[in-house]
Amino acid sequence: MVRYTECDEKDKYDDSNPKNIEDYGKKMIGHTFRELYETAKDGEILRFVNAVRESGYDYAETHARPEFKGGMGNLVEECYFGYKANSHAEADFTEAGVELKVTPYKRVKKGFSAKERLVLTMINYFDVAKETTFEISHLWMKIKLMLLVWYLHENGVNDIDATVDYVQLFTPPADDLEIIKGDYKKIVDKIKDGRAHELSEGDTMYLGACTKGAKGSDRREQPFSVTLAKPRAFSFKNSYMTYILNQYIRPGKVTYEPILRASDGLTDFEDYVMCKIDRYQQLSLLELCKLFAISEKQRKAKNLEAMLAFRMLGIKGNHAEEFEKAGIVVKTIRIDENGKIKENMSFPCFNFVDLSAEEWENSIFGDYLRETRFFFVVYRKDFSGMLHLCGSQFWNIPYADLEGDVRTVWESTRDIVREGRMAIHIDAKGTVTNNFPKQSQNRVAHVRPHGRNREDTYPLPEGTCLQVTQGGVYGWVDDTRYTKQSFWLNNSYILSQLNRRFLLK
DNA sequence: GCATGATCATGC
């Protein structure tokens, strides 16, 4: 490893001592990346160019570029810590066992959240399949001690002009590590099962297998199947990074109420949760309300069924720590007397302007389904119409359904928006018929209005020219806005995804 | 009975 700072008394740090590395790192706080870069480029570094040159590292070549490939992470490594960025499997500071990670956070309505997932290390499908335990895995080498460097990303501002706000050593806490080990096993088991091509971020809780490749068409071989798989990396999910930020880096008033307590002992989290819910199986909604002393007023809440699920899990509020950290979304499912689900599953409205500019691989809806794990709480109506608890199920959309039917629906919707082919027809009552993909046209998903009412609209892309089937009948419609719409998963599809034990009476 | 369009209601 080349380290300019070896020559510099002032900035010397001991690369075998984690605390020393952290202390040195903290001196970046308050400085912009550009300052770090300029300092390295124009100042001290030049005094050591000769020493560096001896090692064969071409400083001029690397630093001639105005920006850094790999972004702020490489910049900090090369310009501040003074070693050449590498993508080796071992830790950045080998002797200290410390991995350096530079990561952005952003402002949200309430406080701050991580801006993105944290990519940890590429998954080598062949090597990973040979690893016998988590403790000797490459992944563990990368995450057992990390130096996290955080900066605030603001829209319209180049990251190189952002300021380093926090620098802190981090080790996943013991409770989290149990879940991370479970996630790791799940990913490795899928690879060993010859299904690396079916990996999805929604499979797991905190640790994800995110796609990583220059092009969406990149593929890798896998050990137990001839099917090529997308290149993937282990990553901490955005939701988990948000937790780290709000719990350890800038702790505030956000409190987390865990489902699993240390005293509950070691167990598979999802099995544990499902068993806890199962204890209340067959109880009616009314019985559950009485059991958990739900007030008359609360019984009218639309989230009553979800609220009861949290009570069954021993949570006082309507948020569970593990669910928040894993970005798990709770959905209640009601099966009718006839064994069918009446309602389709809705998602947030899409923004026409954004949608029309997106590609499937990086789309808001595609990414949401790709990354989200759902927790279904299933109720079933008895002959008198009273709901009884059936149980619960964790679910994420299978790879083939997402990349097949959902993609088809998404792409035709985007194209319709792009080309203004909503094909409006307005009948005598003012009901608007549109041209978006219908439930009857696709096995998995469809598009429907989803707003306050039909006058609740979002802007259309500039220059959109709506084609109208009946000439001149615009009414409330103009060329610049359209009734809010969202993607929905078909009720019949959701039913097909439910565990058989809920369907057999 | 179901598909489609429309709207409600709570919580943040």
Place this chain on the structure above:
DNA sequence: GCATGATCATGC
């Protein structure tokens, strides 16, 4: 005030 999750209403 509005996003989000949940549900209604009508016509075929």
